[in-house]
Amino acid sequence: MRQEDGALDLYHGVLRAVDKDGQRLVNDVDYQRYLEVVAEEVRSWSYMKFPFLKQLGRKRDGTA
Numbered sequence: 002m003r004q005e006d007g008a009l010d011l012y013h014g015v016l017r018a019v020d021k022d023g024q025r026l027v028n029d030v031d032y033q034r035y036l037e038v039v040a041e042e043v044r045s046w047s048y049m050k051f052p053f054l055k056q057l058g059r060k061r062d063g064t065a
Contacts (some may be wrong), residue, residue: 018054026054 004010016038018027030038042059048055053059 027047 014032015029016027016032016035017025017029021044026040035037038055039052039058041052043050
């Protein structure tokens with residue numbers, strides 16, 4: 002998340018996701034709409050949650 006001035010904000014601010022080419026996939030979405038943009042999955046081999054952008058879908062890497 003980031004503040005209006007571009008600084009990192011861990012608790013408030015807006016969401017932004019950028020791909021490897023610099024294209025914005027998510028642009029300044031209010032943090033309270035996190036669940037509309039991001040989903041999480043659990044994999045059998047880890048206790049960690051794996052977040053992903055809903056518009057891109059889950060990564061298919063064969064490790065799920």
